Amino acid sequence: xxxxxLHRLLISVPALLGVLFLCFxxxxxxxxxxxxxxAGPDAKAETIAxxxxxxxxxxxxxxxxxxxxxxxxxxxxxRSIISNRMVIEELGQTIGPTVELMLGAMLMAVPCGLALGxxxxxxxxxxxxxxxxxxxxxxxSMPVFFIGLILIQYVxxxxxxxxFTGRTGPVWAGGLPSLVLPAVTLGSVLxxxxxxLTRTAVLEVLGADxxxxxxxxxLRETAVIVHHALRNALIPVVTLIGLQAAFLLGGAVVTETxxxxxxxxxxxxxxxxxxxxxxxxxxIMILAIAFLMINLIVDVLxxxxxxxxxxx
Amino acid sequence: MTVDTLTAPSSVAAExxxxxxxxxxxxxxxxxxPVALGAGVLLMLIAAAAVFAPWVAPYDxxxxxxxxxxxxxxxxxWFGTDNTGRDMLSRVIFxxxxxxxxxxxxxxxxxxxxxxxxxxxxxYRRLDGWIMRLVDVMLAFPAIxxxxxxxxxxxxxxxxxxxxxxxxxxxxVARVARGAAVGVMGQEFMEAGRAVGVSDVTLIWRxxxxxxxxxxFVFLTLRFGxxxxxxxxxxxxxxxxxxxxxxxxxxxxxxxxxxxxxxxxATIPSLAIFVxxxxxxxxxxxxxxxxxxxxxx
Numbered sequence: 001x002x003x004x005x006l007h008r009l010l011i012s013v014p015a016l017l018g019v020l021f022l023c024f025x026x027x028x029x030x031x032x033x034x035x036x037x038x039a040g041p042d043a044k045a046e047t048i049a050x051x052x053x054x055x056x057x058x059x060x061x062x063x064x065x066x067x068x069x070x071x072x073x074x075x076x077x078x079r080s081i082i083s084n085r086m087v088i089e090e091l092g093q094t095i096g097p098t099v100e101l102m103l104g105a106m107l108m109a110v111p112c113g114l115a116l117g118x119x120x121x122x123x124x125x126x127x128x129x130x131x132x133x134x135x136x137x138x139x140x141s142m143p144v145f146f147i148g149l150i151l152i153q154y155v156x157x158x159x160x161x162x163x164f165t166g167r168t169g170p171v172w173a174g175g176l177p178s179l180v181l182p183a184v185t186l187g188s189v190l191x192x193x194x195x196x197l198t199r200t201a202v203l204e205v206l207g208a209d210x211x212x213x214x215x216x217x218x219l220r221e222t223a224v225i226v227h228h229a230l231r232n233a234l235i236p237v238v239t240l241i242g243l244q245a246a247f248l249l250g251g252a253v254v255t256e257t258x259x260x261x262x263x264x265x266x267x268x269x270x271x272x273x274x275x276x277x278x279x280x281x282x283x284i285m286i287l288a289i290a291f292l293m294i295n296l297i298v299d300v301l302x303x304x305x306x307x308x309x310x311x312x
Numbered sequence: 313m314t315v316d317t318l319t320a321p322s323s324v325a326a327e328x329x330x331x332x333x334x335x336x337x338x339x340x341x342x343x344x345x346p347v348a349l350g351a352g353v354l355l356m357l358i359a360a361a362a363v364f365a366p367w368v369a370p371y372d373x374x375x376x377x378x379x380x381x382x383x384x385x386x387x388x389x390w391f392g393t394d395n396t397g398r399d400m401l402s403r404v405i406f407x408x409x410x411x412x413x414x415x416x417x418x419x420x421x422x423x424x425x426x427x428x429x430x431x432x433x434x435x436y437r438r439l440d441g442w443i444m445r446l447v448d449v450m451l452a453f454p455a456i457x458x459x460x461x462x463x464x465x466x467x468x469x470x471x472x473x474x475x476x477x478x479x480x481x482x483x484x485v486a487r488v489a490r491g492a493a494v495g496v497m498g499q500e501f502m503e504a505g506r507a508v509g510v511s512d513v514t515l516i517w518r519x520x521x522x523x524x525x526x527x528x529f530v531f532l533t534l535r536f537g538x539x540x541x542x543x544x545x546x547x548x549x550x551x552x553x554x555x556x557x558x559x560x561x562x563x564x565x566x567x568x569x570x571x572x573x574x575x576x577x578a579t580i581p582s583l584a585i586f587v588x589x590x591x592x593x594x595x596x597x598x599x600x601x602x603x604x605x606x607x608x609x
Contacts, residue, residue, distance in 0.1 A: 250456030
């Protein structure tokens with residue numbers, strides 16, 4: 001198991017270098033000269049040259065790339081052009097809310113999806129099955145912001161049940177109400193695919209020999225479904241969550257922007273709109289690394305959940 | 313023996329799998345399924361309205377009339393008017409035109425590049441490792457991040473969205489195309505073609521690509537809806553079309569400011585995206601079942 005995880009870690013190195021290279025390019029290909037931006041509009045030529053020297057902008061690109069990697073490892077991502085704070089500080093403040101939002105969305109979506117998918121499989125061919133599957137297709141086709149707009153308008157504004165802008169604090173410090181609407185918005189995108197795949201997986205397992213054995217020895221139907229069918233159906237679902245990580249991340253950027261949620265996605269969008277390249281580069285890098293990590297965790301979980309992978 | 317007697321590999325493949333219906337059969341089966349028929353007709357109507365937007369739209373989508381601002385849907389303006397009094401129906405039609413165009417360009421260019429990469433990886437084993445590593449690196453970037461990065465580098469605009477959609481399409485298509493092509497490579501006619509000295513170009517095009525194309529096509533049909541969702545999300549974030557250009561995602565974002573006074577300004581473009589993607593997804597599912605049952609899980 002340890003070897004497999006190590007192998008998986010090594011595979012993600014080229015991808016990580018790719019991420020770093022793109023972020024480095026982001027600082028290189030910017031339309032304006034960074035030195036000129038930092039120096040300001042009426043700076044003298046000598047000032048700009050001094051800044052260029054200080055930033056190492058006069059050296060060859062490959063050397064600059066290696067220096068950039070060195071700086072990134074040390075946590076130096078530069079300074080925000082707008083707020084003049086270290087980018088790493090800004091990221092440190094926004095990463096928590098983003099993780100919180102994603103976890104909240106998963107905590108909402110995974111149980112719902114599993115329950116709906118199992119129900120559809122057990123009631124296969126009935127009206128319940130058809131309604132759940134119709135909802136699932138509709139959910140897959142729904143833009144994240146559509147769900148958000150409806151929730152903000154009805155639950156947030158008309159019924160005034162829950163707050164819909166900003167984050168009042170961490171969950172453990174009374175921030176739960178402000179998390180609910182963003183998490184439901186983001187999570188609702190995932191319910192459809194999870195339900196659909198769970199249904200297929202449970203149907204497949206329900207036909208297996210060990211399920212027949214479990215029934216034959218007189219286990220209650222709920223025990224058969226929960227312990228025998230659902231547990232085995234979890235394996236493809238975990239893989240699916242890895243595949244949906246891109247959606248989760250993209251959805252998080254949209255959700256954060258809609259609900260003024262102080263996360264990395266909103267930071268990235270704000271930085272791009274205001275041409276704050278160091279911040280944009282840092283935020284995009286963190287999001288891409290987060291995406292790599294989600295996939296890594298999913299692969300490791302997969303080995304843990306399915307002992308056949310270890311032997312194979 | 314001439315080469316021509318061997319250049320009918322597609323019929324060979326069809327013989328080994330008699331379950332695949334002919335072209336006429338596909339159309340008949342698609343029209344017999346009520347869901348597919350409904351989705352197909354709806355999508356064609358929307359596409360026709362988008363193509364002929366200048367003639368179909370009842371008003372000029374850019375004509376502002378502040379005296380008619382934020383009107384709710386009525387007989388005069390079916391979808392109401394926006395915050396500057398522009399006709400929403402006309403803007404949605406023009407917006408759908410841009411949104412659909414973005415999705416189509418993304419799927420077509422991404423499909424061509426991805427298909428080429430996948431087929432080359434299957435044909436030249438030496439390239440396989442390199443191409444698949446490249447694909448892995450591309451997969452490390454979710455489409456939204458590519459869109460954000462490109463918008464940061466070159467400025468927000470339709471080009472940024474197109475690049476993001478292409479980059480998002482290429483790796484998955486490359487994987488599917490490689491999978492299909494590896495299967496075809498194992499067939500005897502590939503070896504036969506090589507034995508009689510058919511050139512690589514002919515082998516790749518007539519023997520390999522034509523046999524993989526239906527799998528790639530089905531996959532792209534299935535992806536079309538998702539690509540439109542990503543494109544409109546980028547529009548919503550302000551990375552795509554810039555005002556006053558009508559694009560559904562951007563229109564939804566603009567309408568957000570007036571959500572509590574005139575909810576229809578944000579809701580109608582979002583609903584339009586939902587309808588387009590839903591129709592595309594339903595149609596894609598049926599096309600898959602009919603054309604390529606192997607892709608089904």
